[in-house]
Amino acid sequence: MNEDYRAQADALDARIRTAIADFALDEPAFDALACDVFAHQFRWNAPYAAYARSLGVSENALPRTAGAIPAVPGEAFKDAALCTVAPERAALWFETSGTTQARSGRHYLESPALYEAALLAGFDRALLADGASLRYAMLVPDPRERPHSSLGYMMATIARERGAGEAGWYLHDERLELPRLTAGVAHAQADGVAVCVATTAFALVALLDELAASGRRLPLPPGSRVMETGGFKGRTRIVGREELYARAAEAFAIDESAIVAEYGMTELSSQYYDSPASRWSAIRIKLPVPWLRPIVVDVAGNPLADGSVGAIRHIDCANRSSAVAIQTEDLGVITADGLLLLGREEGAALRGCSLDAEDLLRR
Amino acid sequence: MRKTSCADSTGLRALPARTIVRAIADAAGRWADADFPPRVRATAAIGERLGYTTPVVDYALDRLFRGITSDALTAAITGELGSLDILDGFAERNGRPAAWARGTNAVTIVSSDTTIGVAIVPLVFALAAKCAVTVKDRTDALVAAFVETLGEERPELRAATDVRAWSGGDDDIEVQTLGDADVVVAFGGNEALRSIRARCAPDATFIPFGHRASAGYLTAAALAGDTVALAAGVARDALLYDGDGCLSLHLLFVERTSDGAHERFVDTLAAACAANAVEFPAGPRKPARAARVGAYAAAAAFRSANGTGRVLRAPDGTWTIVADPPADDLPPFGGGVIPIVFVDGVAGAAAYVGRHALPLQALGVASVDDARELAVALGGVRIAPFGHMQDPPLAGHHGGRARIADFIRWVDRA
Numbered sequence: 216m217n218e219d220y221r222a223q224a225d226a227l228d229a230r231i232r233t234a235i236a237d238f239a240l241d242e243p244a245f246d247a248l249a250c251d252v253f254a255h256q257f258r259w260n261a262p263y264a265a266y267a268r269s270l271g272v273s274e275n276a277l278p279r280t281a282g283a284i285p286a287v288p289g290e291a292f293k294d295a296a297l298c299t300v301a302p303e304r305a306a307l308w309f310e311t312s313g314t315t316q317a318r319s320g321r322h323y324l325e326s327p328a329l330y331e332a333a334l335l336a337g338f339d340r341a342l343l344a345d346g347a348s349l350r351y352a353m354l355v356p357d358p359r360e361r362p363h364s365s366l367g368y369m370m371a372t373i374a375r376e377r378g379a380g381e382a383g384w385y386l387h388d389e390r391l392e393l394p395r396l397t398a399g400v401a402h403a404q405a406d407g408v409a410v411c412v413a414t415t416a417f418a419l420v421a422l423l424d425e426l427a428a429s430g431r432r433l434p435l436p437p438g439s440r441v442m443e444t445g446g447f448k449g450r451t452r453i454v455g456r457e458e459l460y461a462r463a464a465e466a467f468a469i470d471e472s473a474i475v476a477e478y479g480m481t482e483l484s485s486q487y488y489d490s491p492a493s494r495w496s497a498i499r500i501k502l503p504v505p506w507l508r509p510i511v512v513d514v515a516g517n518p519l520a521d522g523s524v525g526a527i528r529h530i531d532c533a534n535r536s537s538a539v540a541i542q543t544e545d546l547g548v549i550t551a552d553g554l555l556l557l558g559r560e561e562g563a564a565l566r567g568c569s570l571d572a573e574d575l576l577r578r
Numbered sequence: 579m580r581k582t583s584c585a586d587s588t589g590l591r592a593l594p595a596r597t598i599v600r601a602i603a604d605a606a607g608r609w610a611d612a613d614f615p616p617r618v619r620a621t622a623a624i625g626e627r628l629g630y631t632t633p634v635v636d637y638a639l640d641r642l643f644r645g646i647t648s649d650a651l652t653a654a655i656t657g658e659l660g661s662l663d664i665l666d667g668f669a670e671r672n673g674r675p676a677a678w679a680r681g682t683n684a685v686t687i688v689s690s691d692t693t694i695g696v697a698i699v700p701l702v703f704a705l706a707a708k709c710a711v712t713v714k715d716r717t718d719a720l721v722a723a724f725v726e727t728l729g730e731e732r733p734e735l736r737a738a739t740d741v742r743a744w745s746g747g748d749d750d751i752e753v754q755t756l757g758d759a760d761v762v763v764a765f766g767g768n769e770a771l772r773s774i775r776a777r778c779a780p781d782a783t784f785i786p787f788g789h790r791a792s793a794g795y796l797t798a799a800a801l802a803g804d805t806v807a808l809a810a811g812v813a814r815d816a817l818l819y820d821g822d823g824c825l826s827l828h829l830l831f832v833e834r835t836s837d838g839a840h841e842r843f844v845d846t847l848a849a850a851c852a853a854n855a856v857e858f859p860a861g862p863r864k865p866a867r868a869a870r871v872g873a874y875a876a877a878a879a880f881r882s883a884n885g886t887g888r889v890l891r892a893p894d895g896t897w898t899i900v901a902d903p904p905a906d907d908l909p910p911f912g913g914g915v916i917p918i919v920f921v922d923g924v925a926g927a928a929a930y931v932g933r934h935a936l937p938l939q940a941l942g943v944a945s946v947d948d949a950r951e952l953a954v955a956l957g958g959v960r961i962a963p964f965g966h967m968q969d970p971p972l973a974g975h976h977g978g979r980a981r982i983a984d985f986i987r988w989v990d991r992a
Contacts (some may be wrong), residue, residue, distance in 0.1 A: 262884050288873050288880060
């Protein structure tokens with residue numbers, strides 16, 4: 216291992232970990248840290264550097280603000296190993312499902328420590344701000360079946376570090392194990408432990424549908440909550456968030472404000488969560504952790520003023536060993552309160568002579 | 579017998595087909611004039627609805643209405659039915675029973691939100707067949723405005739047409755217009771078409787026009803000729819209407835050459851795209867599409883920076899050429915993007931089309947001499963020279979289907 220590299224990486228990791236521990240990073244400090252992380256990657260991450268050079272970046276002309284850092288498109292993780300170390304030396308890799316294409320990619324991480332510290336700090340603030348100790352009921356990929364699922368890894372880490380009792384994994388081969396989930400909830404109820412149901416939106420729909428089909432509910436113990444993530448990518452059944460949360464609140468006997476949406480990507484190390492203030496509102500606003508910032512850009516990649524609709528670019532300082540700036544197709548608006556996520560155009564669509572027939576049925 | 583509520587074809591059925599055809603052609607002739615006041619109003623409304631600039635809308639309306647001539651209508655009808663008069667009553671046929679091509683009672687057309695006036699062509703053929711027609715119109719009210727002109731030519735045409743702008747989910751209207759129709763023409767994706775089909779009467783004729791893609795195939799031989807003209811045609815086929823039509827060029831196959839002409843064509847095409855953007859300025863693109871196109875272009879730029887493929891792009895993102903994209907990636911279908919897949923022959927293009935199960939509608943070519951071979955290898959129902967992919971003649975077929983035959987029922991007199 217190159218000594219220069221190690222010293223630089225360790226110094227950056229220390230700064231990032233300080234930001235995580237403080238849960239604070241002001242604008243100048245964020246710019247400085249993000250630019251330093253980029254400079255490190257410009258030196259050690261060859262594919263990223265090549266891309267940045269093609270956009271006019273050089274050793275003598277490095278970005279001075281986070282907004283000026285070239286963002287790699289999410290799809291780039293399919294075309295290159297975007298890592299500051301050789302992939303075989305990465306401690307972790309997560310498989311990116313991508314958006315519209317069949318190919319998958321890999322997000323390599325040099326070490327799990329930074330990744331875990333970042334995800335735990337974000338989760339603590341978003342879902343465990345009251346200091347609750349919860350038992351985790353997982354409707355997300357089981358790491359034993361899908362070891363390279365970032366969501367599965369994240370929830371396994373949270374359950375291991377923060378859980379009250381052993382987590383239950385109730386989604387296998389995309390099939391929901393409702394009897395086991397029901398028993399797990401009953402067990403938690405008997406133990407007097409609140410539950411955190413961690414679920415993708417689609418799995419939640421499947422659960423609610425199955426409960427409804429049998430005319431049942433699944434009341435959770437007092438203090439329980441739901442972390443919902445994902446969406447409906449590639450699914451045929453799409454349910455609106457408001458309807459979904461209303462149904463979930465009714466089925467679980469919890470307040471809708473106890474349902475918190477997480478917004479993350481395999482290509483990131485950090486996450487956004489619904490702001491506490493917006494959890495009682497029809498419009499949920501996403502808050503990033505302090506070492507993660509969204510920038511909304513236009514079609515040419517230029518940052519837009521707050522209040523404008525554009526594609527979301529994430530600057531995630533915890534992505535120290537991969538790529539600090541990631542460009543997505545997700546649309547959003549930056550408001551005074553945080554990020555309003557608007558979603559994306561679903562996939563590449565064949566162009567017919569008409570969308571009208573679909574309007575006819577959907578409107 | 580089923581009957582739609584407002585459209586009444588009683589008067590129309592009393593008219594000779596020739597009179598109807600002439601009236602339709604006369605109405606279209608008035609609409610072919612860019613200064614015709616209803617067209618001026620419609621042009622503005624279409625631009626507002628779709629975000630296209632006036633030159634683009636004018637081009638589309640010119641192509642649409644200039645094609646609806648008496649000769650073209652007559653040729654299409656005669657080609658499919660044998661004669662025009664056969665729509666009026668029994669006609670003798672050599673070696674076959676005398677027959678009457680009697681128009682069905684009720685036709686419903688659920689048309690397009692993304693293209694301009696796609697309902698009008700099936701409408702005029704259904705009217706030529708003397709059917710009562712219900713059309714779902716768009717907010718630009720183009721169909722309604724054209725029907726007013728038809729009515730000025732012959733009131734029977736207006737009486738036979740019910741143009742509505744209902745909202746989806748309006749069960750009363752949908753049950754009536756879909757369930758009562760003898761023929762339903764619908765455009766859309768598979769899910770929507772399945773749902774519409776389910777609402778049709780069991781014995782109704784359902785004419786679906788599903789989502790399709792179109793491609794171009796450029797041979798090595800063609801690259802030895804006038805590539806500037808070829809590139810201009812490709813650019814027009816790909817960029818007009820922002821690639822939103824099923825006949826828009828969404829993907830270009832280019833045969834590799836030993837002298838690098840295939841690589842040079844990328845630059846020629848870029849120049850053509852820039853010129854096309856001057857002739858047909860692009861309108862604003864919806865943010866979601868802009869983001870998707872931007873991401874596709876950025877991914878191509880990343881690959882290019884790392885030694886694979888090329889990307890050339892207008893500064894404002896109006897057009898993007900991506901040379902040599904990954905074979906596993908689907909093209910983005912429109913948004914001003916022209917993915918160029920280099921191949922060693924038709925088999926390479928066929929492999930790409932097969933890999934992605936692309937349902938091809940049109941195929942652009944430099945020379946139609948190879949049409950049969952390409953149709954066999956790649957599929958598609960329309961093969962046209964570059965620059966004319968989106969300009970199908972009225973006397974031809976639509977999506978591989980007849981123009982008028984679906985709107986009639988044969989009555990034989992044995």
